[in-house]
Amino acid sequence: MLPENLPAPLAAALAARGYETLTPVQAEVIAAEAEGRDLLVSAQTGSGKTVAFGLAMAGQLLTDGLVLPQAGLPLALVIAPTRELALQVSRELDWLYAGARIATCVGGMDASKERRALSHGVHIVVGTPGRLRDHLERGALKLGELKAAVLDEADEMLDMGFREDLEQILDATPAERRTLLFSATLPRPIVQLAKTYQRDAVRIATVGEDRGHGDIEYQAVAIAPSDIEHVVVNLLRLHEAETAMLFCATRDNVRHLHASLVERGFAAVALSGEHSQNERNAALQALRDGRARVCVATDVAARGIDLPSLSLVVHVELPRDAETLQHRSGRTGRAGRKGTAMLIVPYQKRRRVEGMLRAARIAVNWVPVPGADEIRAADRERLLTRLAEPVELDDEDRALGERLLETRSPQDVAAMLIRAMRASMPAPEEMADGANEPPRREDKHRPGFDDTVWFRLDIGRRQNADPRWLLPLLCRRGHVTRDEIGAIRIGPAETMVQIPRAIAGRFLASAKRTAGSEGEDAIAIEPPEGGPAPAPQHRASPRGRQSNAGPSRAPRYSARPTKAPRR
Template identity: 80%
Template sequence: MLPDNLPASLAEALSARGYDQLTPVQSSVIAPEASGRDLLVSAQTGSGKTVAFGLAMATELLVEGSFPPAGPPLALVIAPTRELALQVSRELEWLYAGARIATCVGGMDASRERRALSHGTHVVVGTPGRLRDHLERGALRLSSLRVAVLDEADEMLDMGFREDLEQILDATPTERRTMMFSATLPRPIVALAKTYQRDAVRISTVGEDRGHGDIEYQAVAVAPSDIEHAVVNLLRFHEAETAMLFCATRDNVRHLHASLVERGFAAVALSGEHSQNERNAALQALRDGRARVCVATDVAARGIDLPGLSLVVHVELPRDAETLQHRSGRTGRAGRKGTAMLIVPYPKRRRVDMMLRGARIAANWVPVPSADDIRGADRERLLTKLAEPVELDDEDRALGQRLLETKSPEDVAAMLVRALRASMPNPEEMADGANEPQRREDGHRPGFDDTVWFRLDIGRRQNADPRWLLPLLCRRGHVTREEIGAIRIGPSETFVQIPRPIATRFAAAAAKSSHGGDDESGIAITASDGPPSMPRGAPRGRPSNAGGSNAGGGPRGGAGGGARYRAKPTPPRR
């Protein structure tokens, strides 16, 4: 049940929107002890903060239950990004029926905004830079302001808007009411609150908002070269109504977006290089279903709320736990369930484990869905869809009858399945999913009777693993997986077999990729006499029988050729 102390107009708006109860943060800001007070609120993304400050400031805006004639703004809401400001405006429009709300954000028509301000408003929502510009030009008059709201205050300070915020707040009446909403309360936020708030009520609902309760966190470990393939398979396996993929840079957004579109995904991109019109068009395509995948940078996605967003994929790892939560908070909003997937390169698994522990997030480590997994999920989705009741008109039945006159029911059903599969992007084969290479009876793979050892300056202490070393060797040495023999991992170094006929070419390519700047791993690859564990009498460059089948590149020795590694290689003895 909604509380009895809500104004009738707001209660009606909430009920029409489907609210039967308030979230913890919404209940806290309208509690008697918070009435009329400055507020310093810490709450998780997606906890209903916009409606919360809309409810909290209603007492300053309404006169006998309705809005007075429009004039200089009574309330000012400052948000860090254009998308968040536009979303706040949309939320307040349905909550405040009859109010005049002006939005002032960069990238929009400034002259139109000035006209809207001159005609009178009740609430102004905007970004710091554009609000400051209107203030300096005299278009924004704050002499009558009763309440100021800073939404995502921590983000605005991180983005360098402190000077803008101070100039705007300094232009407001000292008796105004000030509310700061933030996911966290770092020291700069507390300092800003001491300067511009009076005896503020501190509200924290982080523990009550079910923090991560509506978001299921999963992590997949992949070879660095397989990240894009993992993205494709995750999108195909989950088939989310809307999915958001996070990259670290504009260039990476551009590349991944182009790659997904080429594969057949209906995808849009959001980054700082896109104009406001392009961003608006992308968001509208997501809202009306013309696009289902959004590739974005952190800043571009700040404040975006897409009702059908059920999957967030961290294609590139967030820089810290706070960024992880902000990104993931795009899903699992307002009681809806969502999934956040982290794609973790093998060498960075330990760092991610530490980040998750620090954020108190329990993530399940799962394998990347295989092509067979995806095809199985497709079959189940198709059967479920066909079992749903549908309304068929006479034209549908007539066309179905014509098909049955020329084709059997089995053929029609098979053609339907084929048409469905043809409309979907193909899944990708992952690097560690190939079949084991063939070995001869003596334990050696064909072509590995005469080999040269190479040394990598990385071992178990650095999380070395054949699953990601194998693609790296192929990329650095310009060889295929079938041309790599045994991989033996020690505490701080790894040894790899390469057939002698291609060893010179492998060494040259590895040196060139390292010196030419093509290597992102920082791992040195040099020729070697072999692992220290080899017997003294054994011929160098040739696998020793002392290691049994492992020396010949069998599965326990980390064979190449796309083998699935079931155990770590025997560590060399020092």
């Protein structure tokens, strides 16, 4: 039941939207002790904080708690870190305050239209720091009558370098305004900002000890780095989420993964810093109306996105810290809905990831990589469920069905329908044998390895070397099969690998050709003293040889950390 102290217009708007109760943060911001005071709120992503600060500033917007005054200079200002979040906030406040004039000022949009909207009078302004500062300096944004200023996701704005912009904007507002500061976390810079611009603020904390969302199930799969794309495909196919979001570290990786998924038949869109605002809007609209079901994005591009149907988040590339993990995963499991967050963890990074999750108090379930057989079994159950659902049939549907039954048996018609539905699904990837098996013993001797050559890799236990990811690396770099690799002996700083002498020259030649400057390809593969037998001059064609060993190009996703990329 909605609280009795809510202004009547807002209570009606909430009821029409389907609200029966308020979330904890929404209830606390309208409590008696918070009325009219500055607020410092730490609230989890997806906890309903946009509606929360909308309710909190009702006293500054509504005359006698009932009506909005005539639009003029803005009464409330909401500052958000990204265009997508600002647009989302504007949409939320639009239904909460029916009839309010709301101006949205964000980068990438027509600034002249925004200035015209401001000049015609507004109640609320929502915008990003850079664009708001620009309008302020040009005299289009006048804050002399402002009664409430809201900083949404303040920690993100400081991380993105907007401190100077925020300070200039807040310095232009009346000293007696209310300042509502919302942040998922409260690091020292946020506390300092609060001390500077707030007076006797009420502290509200709705983030519990369990940093992981109660409505988000965290799962992780440990894989070889070269299997990342195949695992992404199989996770999407296994879960068949209505909407899924995949996070990559760089815009180049977003571009590559998006193209790869579209090629495989997924309805996917991409969001990164290289996309214009119109392209972003079109991508989000495609996700909202169901024309696309998968979004591949960088961290920055996905800030503030709220998609009600989003139930699966996949961390294709690992987040840099627990805070980023939390923000990414918070795109799902919002407002009481359930969601799943999947972490794809290269074998050599599992220990670091486990430590990060443990420190963040996030419980994770390590699961095996889904195989093609498991996905096909899930497909069969989904097909049966879909075909059992009631549907409305018109006369034309029935007439066409009768024509089919004149030439085909009911069993054939049903089988053809199932085949057509299966054909619309992207094929699952066949994972390499042993993808979910523990690594074989490092010093195991097998028949056929009596005359061998040992090769040295400049990576060892200190770099989390593990046979489970070294084995696929050796196959790809050396153009050999798993059966052509003998013992793998890992030392503190180096690894020795056993290769039959008959193919040692070919192995070394391929390892040199596939050497690179980053990721797995930066690992040096060196011959023993004196070197192995030379490579044969009449070797088989690369095409034939790669059919057993997999592609020879460098992996798109780096196994070693590189310098900070552009997002």
